[in-house]
Every structure is written in C-alpha cells, then in structure tokens.
Amino acid sequence: MMSKDLNGRRVVVTGAGSGIGFALARHAAQAGAQVAIVDILMDKAKAAAAEIGALGADARGFGCDVTQPAEVDRLKDAIMLELGGADIFFNNAGVGVGGRVDEISPEDWAWTFAVNVTGIANCVRVFTPVLRAAAAEGREAWFVNTGSEHSLGIPTIGANNAYTASKHAVLGLSDVMRSDLSADGIKVAVLCPGLVSTRLYDAGTSRPEAFGGAFSLPSEHRAQFIEVMKTGQDPALTAAICFEGLERGDFIIIADPDVRSFAEARINEIQRALDVIDERFRGVEQ
Numbered sequence: 120m121m122s123k124d125l126n127g128r129r130v131v132v133t134g135a136g137s138g139i140g141f142a143l144a145r146h147a148a149q150a151g152a153q154v155a156i157v158d159i160l161m162d163k164a165k166a167a168a169a170e171i172g173a174l175g176a177d178a179r180g181f182g183c184d185v186t187q188p189a190e191v192d193r194l195k196d197a198i199m200l201e202l203g204g205a206d207i208f209f210n211n212a213g214v215g216v217g218g219r220v221d222e223i224s225p226e227d228w229a230w231t232f233a234v235n236v237t238g239i240a241n242c243v244r245v246f247t248p249v250l251r252a253a254a255a256e257g258r259e260a261w262f263v264n265t266g267s268e269h270s271l272g273i274p275t276i277g278a279n280n281a282y283t284a285s286k287h288a289v290l291g292l293s294d295v296m297r298s299d300l301s302a303d304g305i306k307v308a309v310l311c312p313g314l315v316s317t318r319l320y321d322a323g324t325s326r327p328e329a330f331g332g333a334f335s336l337p338s339e340h341r342a343q344f345i346e347v348m349k350t351g352q353d354p355a356l357t358a359a360i361c362f363e364g365l366e367r368g369d370f371i372i373i374a375d376p377d378v379r380s381f382a383e384a385r386i387n388e389i390q391r392a393l394d395v396i397d398e399r400f401r402g403v404e405q
C-alpha cells in the first residue's frame with residue numbers, strides 16, 4: 120500500500136513537460152518525492168522542473184524521446200547518476216492525431232504506436248532492473264501507465280483512429296507487465312483519465328523527423344480542439360485521483376465518472392457475445 124507521504128521516493132514521469140505528466144510530477148513533489156521530469160522537449164522538461172523546484176521540491180528535468188531505445192538507455196544512466204535509482208515510474212508520454220481510420224497516414228500510425236505503446240515497452244526494458252533493485256531493498260516499486268478512457272471502450276466523443284487502438288494496447292501491455300513483473304515485487308497500474316484539460320492538441324509539434332516531422336493543426340481545427348479541451352478535468356485532479364488509486368493498490372484507475380457509460384457498453388457487448396456462444400454450444404458435445 121503506497122502511503123500519502125512520498126518522502127524519500129524517487130519518481131520518474133515521462134511526458135511531464137505539460138499536462139497530466141506535469142501534474143503527476145508536481146503532486147509527487149508536493150508529497151515529498153524527488154522527481155525526474157522527462158520530456159522529448161528538453162527545454163520544456165527543464166522549465167517544468169524549475170517551476171516545481173520553485174515550490175521547494177527536488178525536481179530535475181531530462182530530455183528523452185521514449186521512442187528511441189538508445190535515448191532511454193541514456194536516461195537511465197542520467198537518473199542513476201542524479202537520483203541513484205527510481206521507485207515509481209510513470210509511463211505517461213502520449214500523442215494522437217485526428218482523422219478517420221482510413222485516412223491516417225502510415226507515419227502517424229507508426230508514431231502513435233511508437234510513443235503510446237512501444238515507448239512504454241522501451242522504458243520497461245530499461246527500468247525494470249532499476250525498479251527490481253528498489254523492490255529488493257524493501258522500497259515500494261511501481262510502473263504506472265497512462266492509458267485513457269479510450270482503453271476501456273469508445274468514448275461518447277467518438278473513436279479516434281490509431282489513438283484509440285493504441286490506448287486499448289496500453290491496457291493489454293499493462294496486464295502483461297502485471298503478470299510478468301509481480302515476481303520482481305513491481306506493481307503495475309493503468310491510469311484511465313477521461314477528457315483532461317491539457318495541450319494534447321499541440322502533440323504534433325513534437326513529432327520526430329523519423330515520423331514525418333513537427334506539424335501544427337490547421338488553425339480552425341486547433342481552435343475547436345482547444346475549446347473541447349477547456350471542458351476537460353483539471354490535470355491536478357486527475358493526478359490526485361491517480362495517487363488515491365495507488366494508495367489503494369488498484370490496477371485500473373478510472374479518473375472520470377463519465378467513463379461508466381461507454382465502459383459498460385463494452386462490458387455488455389462482451390456479455391452478449393458470451394451468451395450467444397453459450398447458446399450455440401448448449402447441448403453440443405465438446
């Protein structure tokens with residue numbers, strides 16, 4: 120059970136230059152943790168660390184693109200040097216692009232999965248030994264993956280091509296991590312926020328060259344997206360709900376009651392399919 124007091128904990132958050140990642144890092148820092156703020160944009164990571172550091176916390180910024188295994192290896196070296204290890208690792212970096220499923224480009228499919236799914240796998244490969252060492256010292260070790268409402272069904276706002284598919288994959292990956300890493304004493308949770316008021320609409324500004332390079336949304340589309348995001352949850356509340364879930368030791372942490380309707384629709388769909396197959400096999404010799 121994780122205590123509210125995070126004194127002495129070493130917390131790493133990817134994609135923490137803004138939004139939910141920044142709020143998770145600030146929450147942890149205010150609870151006494153030493154925090155490593157990781158972002159593909161080094162300047163953003165450093166600025167976020169300075170802002171959290173100004174609250175009297177120990178916060179350091181690191182540049183790392185989680186899609187690049189070699190950069191994640193270098194991040195581990197830097198974290199070991201500066202923090203001496205890690206106890207709680209938030210796989211939070213995530214991106215998404217708009218458009219219909221049949222219109223999204225091959226580069227955007229690759230980019231979305233590279234950040235949202237393989238980015239987690241890259242960090243798990245490199246940081247599992249670090250967390251395993253922490254657990255062996257009797258410290259509480261966690262990987263916390265930021266999934267989404269899109270991990271649990273199709274939100275009322277609609278499905279969103281590769282993003283929805285990738286966030287379903289985050290749930291599956293989290294499950295695999297839970298079963299494989301429990302023997303190492305590492306706990307796993309998946310955070311499923313609803314709509315949160317962040318700068319996700321500017322995700323394209325950090326798209327690496329390998330996936331087509333940086334882009335901004337057309338101004339009208341961006342303005343609409345900004346209006347929608349304004350209606351989202353305050354990221355500070357999302358972070359607080361996440362830490363409440365970790366205190367309880369939850370695997371799935373849902374951060375918004377609106378998720379119920381479409382998560383239940385998916386549960387009911389599976390239930391109906393189970394009833395159909397039960398009926399199909401009723402009385403039939405297996």
Ligand SMILES: NC(=O)c1ccc[n+]([C@@H]2O[C@H](COP(=O)([O-])OP(=O)(O)OC[C@H]3O[C@@H](n4cnc5c(N)ncnc54)[C@H](O)[C@@H]3O)[C@@H](O)[C@H]2O)c1
Pocket residue numbers: 133134135136137138139140157158159160163183184185186211212213214234238265266267268311312313314315316317318319320321322325351
């Ligand atoms: N905002 C929402 O409504 C919402 C809802 C559910 C889940 N999420 C998820 O929350 C997470 C955080 O998103 P956010 O909404 O705070 O958006 P955000 O754009 O404000 O923050 C994401 C951060 O990730 C960084 N980043 C992008 N690519 C990266 C990479 N390859 N390596 C390292 N850092 C990278 C960006 O520079 C940015 O600072 C994402 O996984 C997102 O899918 C967001």
